Amino acid sequence: MGKQYLPNLAHKEEMLKEIGFDSIDELFSDVPREVMHEFNLPEGKSEYEVFLEMNQVLNKNKTVLEMPSFLGAGTYFHYVPAHVKYLIERSEFLTAYTPYQAEISQGMLQALFEYQSLIAELVGLEIVNASMYDWGTALGEAALMAARVTKKNKFVVPKHMSPERKKVLETYVAGAGMEIVYVDWNEKGQIDLEKLKENVENAAGVYIEMPNFFGLIEENIVEVGEIAHDSRALFVVGVDPTILGIVEAPGELGADVVIGEAAFFGNPMNFGGPRAGIFATRNDRKLIRQMPGRIIGMTKDADGKRAFVMTLQTREQHIRRAKATSNICSNEALVAVAAAIHLASLGPQGLRKLGEIILKNTAYFKKRISEVAELPFDGINFKDVLVQFEVPYDVIHERLLEKNIHGGYYVKPHFPELGESALFAVTETTRKEWIEKLIVALKEIIAEAEL
Amino acid sequence: MGKQYLPNLAHKEEMLKEIGFDSIDELFSDVPREVMHEFNLPEGKSEYEVFLEMNQVLNKNKTVLEMPSFLGAGTYFHYVPAHVKYLIERSEFLTAYTPYQAEISQGMLQALFEYQSLIAELVGLEIVNASMYDWGTALGEAALMAARVTKKNKFVVPKHMSPERKKVLETYVAGAGMEIVYVDWNEKGQIDLEKLKENVENAAGVYIEMPNFFGLIEENIVEVGEIAHDSRALFVVGVDPTILGIVEAPGELGADVVIGEAAFFGNPMNFGGPRAGIFATRNDRKLIRQMPGRIIGMTKDADGKRAFVMTLQTREQHIRRAKATSNICSNEALVAVAAAIHLASLGPQGLRKLGEIILKNTAYFKKRISEVAELPFDGINFKDVLVQFEVPYDVIHERLLEKNIHGGYYVKPHFPELGESALFAVTETTRKEWIEKLIVALKEIIAEAEL
Amino acid sequence: WDEPLIFELSKPGRIGFSLPEPIEDVEVDIPEKLKRKKLELPELSEPEVVRHYTRLSEMNYGVDSGMYPLGSCTMKYNPKINEEIAGHPKVAFIHPYQDERTVQGALQIMWELEQWLKEITGMDRFTLQPAAGANGEFTGVMIIRAYHLDRGETQRNEIIVPDSAHGTNPASAAMAGFKVIEIPSNEQGMVDLEALENAVSERTAGLMLTNPNTLGIFEEDILEIAKIVHKAGGLLYYDGANLNGILGKVRPGDMGFDVIHVNLHKTFSTPHGGGGPGAGPVGVKDFLKDYLPVPVVEYDEENNRYYLNYDLPKSIGKVKEFYGNFAVLVRALTYLKIMGKNGLKAVSEIAVLNANYLTQKLKGTRGYALPHKELRKHEVVFSAEPMKKETGVKALDVAKRLLDHGLHAPTIYFPLIVHEALMIEPTETVTKEDLDYYVEVLKKISEEAYSNPEVVKSAPHNTAVRRVDDVLAAKRPVITWRMYKQLKEKGEIDI
Amino acid sequence: WDEPLIFELSKPGRIGFSLPEPIEDVEVDIPEKLKRKKLELPELSEPEVVRHYTRLSEMNYGVDSGMYPLGSCTMKYNPKINEEIAGHPKVAFIHPYQDERTVQGALQIMWELEQWLKEITGMDRFTLQPAAGANGEFTGVMIIRAYHLDRGETQRNEIIVPDSAHGTNPASAAMAGFKVIEIPSNEQGMVDLEALENAVSERTAGLMLTNPNTLGIFEEDILEIAKIVHKAGGLLYYDGANLNGILGKVRPGDMGFDVIHVNLHKTFSTPHGGGGPGAGPVGVKDFLKDYLPVPVVEYDEENNRYYLNYDLPKSIGKVKEFYGNFAVLVRALTYLKIMGKNGLKAVSEIAVLNANYLTQKLKGTRGYALPHKELRKHEVVFSAEPMKKETGVKALDVAKRLLDHGLHAPTIYFPLIVHEALMIEPTETVTKEDLDYYVEVLKKISEEAYSNPEVVKSAPHNTAVRRVDDVLAAKRPVITWRMYKQLKEKGEIDI
Known part of the structure; x- marks a missing residue:
């Protein structure tokens, strides 16, 4: 029952007596x-029993170390060096x-x-x-901040955005x-500038992603900003x-606010959490005043240090209180430190090297996957690649899983217009033999399906 | 190639030049x-590649968390709390x-x-x-020390000792x-006092273990000391x-020197190492002077602290140098700290509770195992129990392994006189269902063998 | 000591990484205008990085360093077994979109945790999605909003909060689009029932309440409060920040709360990590469960299968990507399994004993007043108002002086209704000796305040840095190395 | 700060453990005379234990704290990936007697490590059993002993060691029953060939040599030395403590050594743990492999199966239980795989560059002499003899004064042939800035010695404790709390 965490359990009576109480009641x-x-x-239970129990439960999970996985779509298997x-x-x-007492923090x-x-x-x-x-x-906070800053009420975003992020927004x-x-x-597979122009009137903010949901580099990002x-x-x-x-810093491409996922550095996937949102703005008093979240600043101590x-x-x-820029209190400090x-x-x-490896690995993957499937969009992919099959993808997924391969993220439920598509992702962690195994398996599965 | 560990790789030329050398050669x-x-x-290779490689190799091991195991014979599965x-x-x-500079150690x-x-x-x-x-x-050092102290040359030990320890000694x-x-x-299954007496003349030291190799408490330990x-x-x-x-402290039972395994506390089995040997003696200048190994003492600093x-x-x-009490230099400091x-x-x-649990679990195990096998020695067992089968134990071992159970330690190769015996061990970590599974399996195996 | 910024430790050419080679050296061209130009990150080897952050860590104070009685934060000991389980590769290396069949362990953990939380709080259904307490509050008030809208009661646009509430309460309500109505506390430090009666109306969406409240006082009239709010058609929201004070004794659900959040990083021993990650699961009564964020975890008993259920048509949507701070959830479940029924009850009993022990020992010390009721739950709020009036020594000074004794300060200047507040929450994991020492030091500071106030006002004296100038920080913000360099170039900064 | 002994923190009734219940409450009676009576262990809760050892750790200096140039110890950075792999459950939870089929991973790791060590050292077979360098030396000389006995050369009872050797060399030889013959070094700091010629005889079992030697000097005449020893019928033993200086450049096996040990905790980056665990694998040339301890790990290529081979009839037996410090072996293999061929070569190149950089920068500083050759390998030995003569400031004082600057001292008073020795081994993982700062501080200390020697003699001044009285410690030993209490009761101690 966790007695080991309760030093005063042994002193209950003595302490009650000292303060003049008869009982805990x-x-x-x-x-x-x-x-x-x-x-x-x-x-x-004892620590050992819980250790055994949790191990048994966790062993029901199959990790990406145990099967080649091509899942991405907003969470990626990156390797985090052990020292982090x-x-x-x-x-x-x-x-x-939270470092309320700066002197000891x-x-x-x-x-x-x-x-x-x-x-x-x-x-x-x-x-x-x-x-x-x-x-x-x-992203949600950025939209709210845009509204506060511009006193407008509309937020324009690409349709090709993660369903996850859309719902949060x-x-x-x-x-x-x-x-x-x-x-x-x-x-x-990139934002349609004409349609953007049609919708931008009265917008508090315009949002774009790099790379986008399809893993593509938005080549007109500067124009979007304009x-x-x-x-x-x-x-x-x-x-x-x-x-x-x-890819160039968004700030150099015209961004007023940059958001993103810091946990892609320094943190494992952890089934999706914890993570840490990036939130950055230009050095503009108006923006800073409306910014959400904790900010650490440099200053001096009483000795001028x-x-x-x-x-x-x-x-x-x-x-x-009610007029705050956000309700956020606990944030994701340790996740951010890991990223740092x-x-x-x-x-x-x-x-630079990390970016290049991923870029090259993605290009290699595209080359190989195009042996067995269609790539609806031509462009420069980073991690995610949208792949289109003739066979229903849920069937493919099942068969891949039987072969101990985890395929991509099925996009049809969210984007029916894309047909039997899935987002497949690679990173610097993807091994050549994993891709080989996938291509061989897909060839088999497609051949079977065609019978 | 580990560049990340070599900060000055980038400054090679600069440094060579500063000290007037032309080249590394x-x-x-x-x-x-x-x-x-x-x-x-x-x-x-990169850290990630080695991480993958080592994981793959290690996954070939099957741990005692993955199969009930009854191995002991000098190494036991104890649970180490996570904070250690x-x-x-x-x-x-x-x-x-090694804390050579006491002030910062x-x-x-x-x-x-x-x-x-x-x-x-x-x-x-x-x-x-x-x-x-x-x-x-x-044990080896204790024998050598006994010889130095007594200037005699014979060391008397029980025959029922771990083959491992005998060979080291x-x-x-x-x-x-x-x-x-x-x-x-x-x-x-305990030391024969008469035979001991016959052999003790001119002995530098007499050695006994608690519990002994058969897992039994040596009831005449005081007499052995006498x-x-x-x-x-x-x-x-x-x-x-x-x-x-x-069980009473050996020092209270007459021991001059106590040795043993400290790593049974605070350290996992680690395939047998690292461990840490206990070495203790009476407060007797003659013994202290002949003691091997590092000793930490309490003293004062310049301020009397x-x-x-x-x-x-x-x-x-x-x-x-050549006249030292031992050649030992690096010891097992961190293992000892973990034990502490x-x-x-x-x-x-x-x-106390740990001892009682093991004692009770061992007694329960004896009760259950006696349903299917003989226990040649009557006594109080702690962890290890010598179990005798009618079926060749190597056959039993094979069949148990097929059923995902690791049986005991086969003693026949070392003690042929004990027949088809094995040492089975339990500790506080042994679960009731493991024993149940073992007994059911043994019954099946024995029944099959009898067909 | 002084540790330079990591940028200042940089040396050109140093390498701190190791990366695998690309699978194939495919040529890919990024359009020139989008190519990265400048990238001024620091260059260090791994040993240097390790040394830097090791040193920084040594310049920080955690629960393992000593007593850390921050009120309202429940800085209890974080069992190391939590870390070991949460660090398991079977936690780290799973992707949130994996096929359910490959993450049954993860889903089971979430499902089991929910069962524990339901029984502990008396609620009927939980979402584990919120990343922190405030994220949970937002979830909760959004559920309240959805409920009223669903029933067509669009006029219910007010949320009532007591003046002793956490700042997050009004902020969360405002974020969800509500108007915030603040009501005063009575002289006992509890909700003023009359004020509440006056505040409720057909515009009332709900009341947000912490119980025990931020004074550490149990709202004795809670059943009456619930009646008033419910009668007005509003819902009752429970801020779980102070759940540690009643754990295993009484349940928010039984007190009449309809929606609650709990803080796993407070009550359930997951570490605070210097400000996060936390986790703020939200529980609701049965009639609100259709409004929960998607997905929820379900268990199909027949097939012994856990799965994610996205089919909640009335759901408020999502308040965070994926399913919550999973690695934090793992820690909390580990803790719950170890504590069990009796352990959890012992937690609140000892936490409350410790708080009252400290209260009684410190009470009557010159300079510290004890406003409101004496009987506290897990925390107590003293006021240094008398000390300030008599000596000029403020709560802030007392806090800083505590640091000189190797102790962490209490929460100060909160709740706002207590002037010069010192809000002390010892938790159940401190020792009697810790409590005695804390009281002893506070008494000593009182003596100093009356004999030598300057030494307190200029504290701390024994810390790595002396008192930090936060006015300067706000007046001339230096937020990043990039800004620092710009200011440095212009000669506008001398640090 | 001051941290009490754990015994002094004890409070009756406190519990720091959690144990499962017995499977069944069977009654077992220990004979009364053997029942435990008194058991005076401390009683603490887990948070207190954690806090105590966290604080103690903060009172200790490690490689991650700063430069740690202990000569002959190779205090290089310990990569954290080593720890992660060694901490894997597949390492921790395997029993040494498990069926080979269930530990193929462990056996493969041992086999692979042996292959690396063979190529690195130029030897033909290794045992990984020795727990440390000295345990390896003992193994090695026992092999030499067994070899000569096996050949009937029972008269070979002498082992030759240079006067610059590590103390373990003569001690190990003596433990194996050999007579130790010490030979002097020449003025260059190398083995005096004439002295060696005079020392060898038909009684010579072998010569134990460190190369680079403890002065950091490469024994240039090594081929000649080998010839002399071999001609006399002796074997050549290599003490691998200084292997870091020639890693990836030249191999002991090619220099003529017959038996060697390597220190995984020095050369191959496994952490020293405050004095251990280490690992001291021993390698031999083909003609000695039958004498290795049992078991050795074999690989059956046909069946892709690793196994333990106990069938070495001429084996010296065992020098440690089981197969060595397995968890240490795992770390070393991890390191080797990351470094690879070029990495290992870079290690010695940078280690040697760093040592010579420091040598050249410090050389000529008043008070420090640089005896022997200038060109060093991985370490250098300066002598503070001039300083001592001129100012009274000893090597010990210099060492203590270094601590005041947040630096670890070099090894001092070793090797014995250099008076007031300061033996500095920077290793390859320090930065140029570290080296510059170390030299700067040593120069500053030299200035102090000549201007204000008292400040050096009374150092350290900024450490947790001031200079520690080791004479008192030896004169009136207090080894355990038990002794302390006895002395306290008798009033014989005041600390």
Whole structure:
């Protein structure tokens, strides 16, 4: 029953006596008797028993180390160097709270300041917060912020966006009564500039992703920004930061706000969480004032020595309450620190190389997969590739699974117009033999189906 | 190729130039050219590739978490609470060296002092070193020490001892030309006191184990000590320290030297290593002077504050060289610290409870196993139980393995006189359903064999 | 000590990474205008990175460093077994879109955790999706919103919160589009029933309440409160930040709450990580379960199969990508299984004992007032108002002086209704000696305040840095190395 | 700070463990006389244990804390991937007596490691059993002993060691029953060939040599040395402590060594753990392989099966239980696979570059002499003899003063042939900045020694404790809490 965590269990009577209470019950005398509850819960177990039990349950999972997997669509199997986990598990980081007492929290504060700084270099903007929950909620917050900044109510996004992220966005803006407008893709699988122009009037913000949901580089991203700015809308760019060693910083391409997923660095997939949303803006007082989330700043201590502290808190809920820029309190600090450690280890050479490897691996994958399927969109892919089959993809999926291969993400339920398509993804972790195994399997499956 | 570990690789030329060398080759100009070698080794790989490779190789192992196992015979599956590993992985402990500089090594020194102190309480003696390599080498050192102290040459041990430990002992004393005398067991599977008496003359030391190789408590241990002392031999007791919550401290039973395996606390089995040998003696200057291994002592610093330091080093090889009490230099410090943390967490209540659980589980196992096999020795077992079958045990072993059960340790190759016997072991980790599964399987196997 | 910024440690050419080679050296051309130009990341080797962050960690204080009685944060010990299980490859290396058959273990963990939370809180259904308490609050009020809209009660656009509430409560309500109505507490530190009666109307969507509240006081009139809100057609929202004070004794669901969130990183021992990741599951009564975010985890008993159910037509949608902070959920379930029924009950009993022990020991010390009721649950709020008036020493100064004794400060200046608040939550994992020492130091600081106030006002003195200037930080923000360099170039900064 | 002993933190009744219940509550009676009576272990909860050892760790200096240039110890950075792989459940939860078919992964790791070590050292067969360098030396000399005995050369009872040798060399030889013959070094710091010629005889069993030697100097005459020893019928033993200096460049086997040990915890990056566990595999030339300890790992290529071979009739037996420090072996193989051929070569090149860089930068600094040849391999030995003569500041004082700058001291007073020795081994994982700073501090200490020697003699000043009194420790030993209590009771101790 966890006695090992309860040092004072042995001193209950002694302590009660010292403060003049007769019993523990007396300490709960303010709780109405009629609602006191006899809990129907299992008794506690020893650490060993729980260790065994959790191991048994977890063994029912099959990891991507145990079968070649081509899943992506917003979560990717990247390799995280061992030292990252090792460092964030140090208890001074792991068991600390939000650094309210700056003087004894300089380590976490500096680490988060470095996270902000590294992201700033990546995305090409000056202002970065200490993290949102994930890319999706960062998008929601970006839409709300755009509305606050522009006092407009419409947010324009590409139709080719992860269903996951769409749903989060819609929920986030519902209370504010914002309207989300979805703009179609063109024949290249990229945003249709004409349709964008038709919808941009009165927009608070225009959003685009790099790469987009189909894994394609949006080649007209600069033009998208110009269209947004022409309508006095904020230009919001969502970015997979692992591409930023090879693709220009969104800040240099005109972005006012950059969001994205920081957990692609330094953090394993963990079935989708925890993650950490990137949130960055231009160094513009108007934008900073409307920014959500915690921000760490550099300052001095009483001796004039460099020190770090949480700053610009007057935007936040604990001070502004109902008028805060967001309700966020706990964020994803440790996830952000992990990302920072990984980024600092990669450095400019590593980030460039990472981008190139993924780009080349994706190109190789496209070459191979086109042996057995159609690629509806021509363009430069990064990680995700939209693949179209003649055989129903759910059938293919079943057969692949039997062969111990996990295929891609079935997009038909969300985009019926794309037919029997799936998003297949590769990264730097994908091995040649995995692709080989997949192609062989697909050939077999398709041949069978054609019989 | 591990560039990530080599910060100065990027500064090679610059550094060479600063110190006036032309090339790296010049730094190796003292190496005879004719023996320089072009190495035939694989090229280095990325961390991710090695991670995958090592995972694949390791997955060929089947752990005791994946199959009920009844192996013991000197290595036992105990559960180590998670905080132990967590703490010894802190880099200040993990990556430190032997605490030569006491002033910046107080943490490790105090932790080792605490290890010594905890073991001292357990075994009931005052002097404990900071660890030997394992129980077996501690036994070898104990024999050598007995010879040095008594200036005699014979070491008397029970015949019922682990083959592993016997071989280490024999190798350790070979150079000193000592004679090892093995004393038979009696019908109870315990040392035969009469035969011991016949052999004890001129002995440097008499050794006994608690529990013994058959898992039995040596009920006449006090008498063994008296017989040793009557012949002016040192009385050396080897102990599985997990029994010491329920069995009296060997120091209280007359032991002059206590050895054993510290790694039974705080450390997983790790395929047999690393481990850490316990080595303790009475507080007797003669014994202390002849003791092998590192010893940490309490002292003061220049301000009179309590501090810890390596002490009594004049026994050791780096000072006494050929005349040292042992050649040991690196020991098993971190293993010892892990043991200390585990022991400190158990405390007196935990150690007692651990002993009782194992005792009860062993008794339960005996009850169940006697449904299908013979138990040649009657007595109190702790962990190990000698079980005798009518069917050849290697056949049983094969069939058990097919049923995903790992049976016991086959003793016939080492003790042919015991017939088709195996040592089966249980601990606090053994689950009732494992025993159930074993008994059902054995019944089936025996029934089949009888057909 | 001083540790430079990682950028300042950079040396050109250093490599801290190792990456596999591409599968094939395919040539791919990024359009020139989209090619990355400048990329000013630091260059370090792995040993340097490790040393840097090891040193930074040593400049930080965590629960493993010492007592950390931040009120409302429940900084209890984080069992290491949680970390071990959550670090298992079977947790790390699964993708959220994997076929259900390949993640039965993960789904089972989520399902089991939900069963525990249901019984612990008295709710009927949970979503594990929210990433933190505030994310949970937003989820909860969105559910309340959806419920009223679904019933056509579009006029219900007000959420009532007591003046003692966490800032997240009004912020979450506002984010969901509600108007926030604040009501005062009574002199006992509890909800003023009359004020509540006056505040409810046909516009009332709900009341958000923390119980025990942020003063650590149990809202004794909770059943009456529930009656008033329900009668007005509103729903009752429970902010679970303080669940530790009643764990295993009484359930929000039984007190009349309709929607609640719990903080796994507070009550259920998952580590706070310097501010996150947390997890804020939201539980609802049966009549609200159709509004939960998608997906929910279901168990098909017949086929012994766990699956994700997206078929909730009335769902509010999603409040976070995927299924929540899964690795945090794993930790919480591990903890729950170890504690079990009696363990959880012991948690609140000892947590409450510890808080009251500290209250009684500190009570009467010069300079610290104890407003409101004496009996507290898991935390207590003292006021340093007398000290400030008499000596000029503020709550902030007391907090900083505590740091000099190797202790973490309490939460200060919250709740807002207590001036110069010192909000102390010891939790159940501290020792009696810790409590005695904390009281001793607070008493010593009181003595100092009355004898030598300057030493308190200028605290801390023994920390890595002296008191940090947060006014400067806000006045002349330096948020990133990029900004720092710009300011440096212009000569506008001297740090 | 001051952290009490764990015994001093004990409070009766506290529980820090959790154990499963017995399978069945069977009654078992231990004979009364053998029943445990007193058991004075400390009683603490888990949070207290964690806090105690966390604090102790913070009072310790490791490679991750800063430069750690202990000569002859090769304190290189320990890659964290080693720890991750070694911490895998497939390593932790296997029993050494498991059926070979269930531990093929473990056996493969051992076999693969042996193949790497063979090629790296130029030997034909390895045992991985020795737990540490000294255990390896013992193994090696026992093999030499067995070889001579086997050939009936019972008179070969002498082992020759140079005066610059590690203390373990003579100690190991003595433990194996040999007489130790020490020979002097020449003024270049190398083996004096004439002295060696004079020392060898028909009693010579072998010569133990470290190359590069403990001065960091490569024994240029190694081929001649080998010839002399072999001609006399002796064998050549290689102490691998300094292998880092020639890794990937030249092999002991090619220099003529017959038996060698390597230190995985030095050369191959496994952590030292505050003094252990290490691993000291021993390699031999083909003609000695029958004498290796049992078992050795074999690979049956046909059946793709690894197995343990106990069938070595001439084996010296066993030098440790089971098969060596397996978890350490796993780390070393991980490292080797990452480094590969070019990486290993780069290791020695950079290690040697760093040592010579430091040598050249420090050379000529007042008070430090550089005896012997200038060209070093991986380490260098300076002498503080001039400083001692001129200012009274000893090598020990210099070492302690280094601590004040957050640096670890070099090895001091070794090798014995250099007076006031400062033996500095930077390794390949330090940065140029580290080296520059180390030299800068050593120069500063030299200045202090000549201007204000007291500040050096009384160092350290900035550490957790001041200079520790080791004379007192030896004079009045306090080895355990048990002894401490006894002394305390008698009033014989005041700490």
